[in-house]
Amino acid sequence: MRLELYEIYRDIYIEPTREAYELALEYGYLPYMIQRYIDILGYKEALELIRAFEKPVKPVVRTNTLLVTSSELKNRLQQLGFKLEEISWAQGSFWVIEKPKSPTLGATHEYLKGYYYVHRDASSLIPVLLLLYEYSGDILDACAAPGGKATYAAQILKQRGSGVVYANDLVLYRLRALIGHIMRMKLDNIVVTWSDARILYSKLKRKFNRILLDSPCSGEGRISIDPSRKRKTSILDLAILVKREIELLSSLVDLLEPGGILAYVTCSIAPEENEYVVNYVIRAKSGFKLIEPPIKLLNYSKGIIEYRNLKFSEEVENCIRLWPHIHGLFGYTICLVRRE
């Protein structure tokens, strides 16, 4: 199975219209991105999305319930001047509504003692909760650093009594931070490996029932915290990313046990990086299905099945999308692939 870069480029190429150029100029985006938003959402809603990207997102504190109760942590952080609001669908996690000037969230005693992890946004909690729903056992986190999801999964599995997280990444200096989090949070059920996830199938002599692939992507959903992403990824860069995403997903699904589930996750709202990728892989490989999330944590938006001249399989609708202007979170896409 091989999709050439020029084929991807041809498939995803967008010629922006005048109104896309004008909006792009006003908000500092690459015009093809704006054209895409208009094509998916319509002009009015695209404008709402662009405006939502201008607003800051709330960071999240996730309690390490192996060391402290969430109510105790909340009390202690509130004494330091933080104002927290519990996330109804993620037990033990809080949105940080207000912060004092000092200390920062990453410099409190409680942080150093491993009582919590700081997520930039609540969206990254969702794939872990979906993938580990009513599950205990081993899990592979293929692109794990810096470790927000891996440490969350390890914490949940430890509480359920069994399961090791195999946390892999290609970037060693980011794995160093992951090791820091593991030690800080006193977790003992994580194995850290250093490898290109695309060749893991040739090195691992086993399969997994659960795999998390938080693929390196354009990060287009994180524009609110990194505005440089408005202009960072040209269409050619995007095609290169898509090619790598297809390679990652198609090699990792081979590591699934029959009945096993892989969560394909990107912090991107680009259909090219999401629906296009999963659609290509499930069509090219037999025996895989896209399934609905096992639990409704919030009112997700559905995956896109038709976009410009691209038509995807209907099951792609089972992917879930988080939109900044609808959900108040990072732009995020999650697709659950099950091996039959």
Added chain:
Amino acid sequence: MASHTRVIWVYDMPSKKRIKLRSRRTPLKLLKKLKTIIKRLYNVNPEEYIPAITRLTCIDEFCIIHSEISSTQELRISGLRVIFEGSWLGVYTHGLITPSTLLARKIFRDQGVRAAILVAEQGVKAFLYGNDILPESVIKIYPPSIGIYAVIDCVDNEVVGFTKWSSEKGVYVNLYDLGIFLRILG
């Protein structure tokens, strides 16, 4: 470090500094030292707390002794680089070996607190930023006093690091504290 230890140099992109990573089985001599210290400090059978096979992972000069998860042996044989696993047991830095805060926590829970100092909030605050502890910050000393002490935060009785009494300086010298993960590992 023995010559067969595989050393990997990696550039830390944000700081452009080179990081040296080494991972191997813990040398027996080092493991024996850790067990001796645990026996001396806590009067427990170290075999109950330290598994037979452990690993030593060093990031620059900061080395972590940790347990090995049995399934990872197979991963190593197939050529996968396993760089950390299991439970944190000790720290080896500047030629000195010290138990991990995790291990001390476990032993204190099983056997009661020994060889430790209970420190006031301000003292702990300074300690967690890498500073030494002044004697006036120490609320209580748990015997035996054999030089090395676990540091306990008086607020929540959490072990936050290790010190060594220096009669020359008149302070409890910071051997390592929990802030080290942020300072060294990022």
